[in-house]
Amino acid sequence: MRVIDLALKDLLQIVRDRRSAFFLGVMPILFTFFFGLVFGSSAEGDPRLPVGFVIHDESDALSASSQTLLEASDAIRPVLLEGNDADSAAESVRDGDLAGAVIVPVGFGEQALAGEKPRLTVIVDQNTPAGQTASSAVQAAMTRLLGAVETARLSAEAFEAREGFESEAARRAYLDEALALASEAWLQPPLTVAVEQSGAAAEEGEEISPNVYTQSSPGMIVQFVVFGLNTSAMVLVLERRSRTLQRLLTTPITRTQVIAGHVLAMFLVVFLQQALLVAFGQLAFGVDYMREPLAILLVMVTLALWVASLGLLIGAMSKSEDQVIMWALMAMFVFSALGGAWFPLDVTGKTFAAIGHLMPTAWAMDGFQNIVLRGLGLSSVLLPAGILLAYAVAFFALAVWRFKFE
């Protein structure tokens, strides 16, 4: 009971300190957002340039084919614009909302199939790299399209010369089919580069929809639980300095209970902080922690245990408030940089990744990301959680050994 009362007292002191809200909540959320922006591209996860598409004649088969061709482009992404408004499309291009716009006129398909040269209007800003890219991508797609049309037309003419069509409708059906086949053929690029992932995971994960925050959200959780514990280590240092720690020992409480109370407070702070940040990651950043709630809970609990014993160690080693901040900052930098909180360890090469995995934080990242990024299940966090627990025990023993009551 005294252990809990002592922990509640610590929590009260932490809540009293205005800086706590900042260290524990505001900063990690801002950093998650910031890192997400820096390392992610666009929020939809589609890096291609948006190009507006205005189709004046929707019944036209060719208009649809041209859209399909553009859809397959590596450089641009067609956005079908509502209404037939060329002016507003031009305005979107000027504002930079679109990299370019394509206006498909009435009779485009008829002209092309009749062997005439139809005119497409392409609106781009040639002064910007995006505009140039969009323009050449549209040109390439249209060249292919018209090539397909020409192929279909020639094939129809050849057929007609040999056998003749029974009716105009039959001729039209043949032409459409030929065109579809030709466009299909154009869709297959002449050269294919096969991309194979090296070191593929032994376990096949579920497909996870891409989200730039799957790195920064767990990363900032790991970083700021380490930094955030300066709030609770501070309480301990102030207690020693104000001699209330000594005074505690004149009341019927044992030294073990005093340490347990402080560790409990630290655990609660870290756990609640994680709960807040996980909830925020889930709701605001769309990182799907809740697809394996039990696994996430296990990672949270073991991470909180390790961080609490790190906090006790910092509290045991520091004599002043400045030292607490210094140790907490140092721990934060070392553990987050090496532990993969800032950038994924996968991209850093084997040596760095191996060194990184000496950090308990790397295992915490693995635990979180196995769920939110790799789509794995509960069993995938057992090893990370076990290693975190082992670190917690080791740090706790070190802290108790170094703990001074005066």
Next chain:
Amino acid sequence: MHKNFGDVYAVQGVNFDVQAGEIFSLLGPNGAGKSTIISMLACLLEPTQGDALVMGHSILRDPMAVKAAIGVIPQDIALYEDLSARENLNFWGKMYGLRGAALRQRVDEVLGVIGLAERQKGRVGKFSGGMKRRLNVGIALLHKPHVIIMDEPTVGIDPQSRRNILDNVKELNQQGMTVLYTTHYMEEAQELSDNIAIMDQGKIIAHGTHDELVKIVGELDRIDLTINAEAGRVLERWQATEGVHQVSAENGQLTLLVDDSNVVLPRLFESASRGGVRITSVEIQEPNLEAVFLHLTGRALRD
């Protein structure tokens, strides 16, 4: 009990009894070893040698029972400055095992006793030194301990807070609490105590009631003098003067123990003027604890 810190012999074979219901004072100058004794009785320090019994419980074998029976008021103020007075009392009350309605009631009572009821919601960090001292005392009273141990609870505070604390000590004692009090103020020991132990350099050098202790210096009077010259110019001559038992000089003040000041004082004036020295102030004091300490150690109690 003995206590060494390396080769500092802070407490050297101290032995005393405190009767239930009395106020017992440890009187001694800085560094005498008072706080070290208190720390051992509060189970914060283990004696290098020896043991003590508090309410029959050994401080070595049953520290938890000792801690439950005592309320310790540390020499240094020990409070949570970022919490309010009431929050401090609440927390410490829980540490002493109080809960719920009983806790609330005791906190209210103690706030009244220490005169902080109106400031109970105030942050302790903003309190004056005297208010902090009073709260420092209040915390140790929450669980109505059998024994209160107070380590110089009145150091460096205003007369009003000092009065509040001294009155509280007497009041608590009348309610049946046993008080162990340390101080280097002779007046406090004299006003409060049933029994006094005078300490110096880790040892008890005298022990008894106030009247018994004062008898050590007998019927001697004490004279405090200042002169307009170096003390050395009169020291030897005055030591040889008839009726003078002891002369000491400290910080420009001379202190003499004499048989009868009425007879001796004229002799001092005469011998001073023969040596060309003027006496600039004189104060005559009846025998007191200060004189006892001077008599036993050759030094003044205060620095």
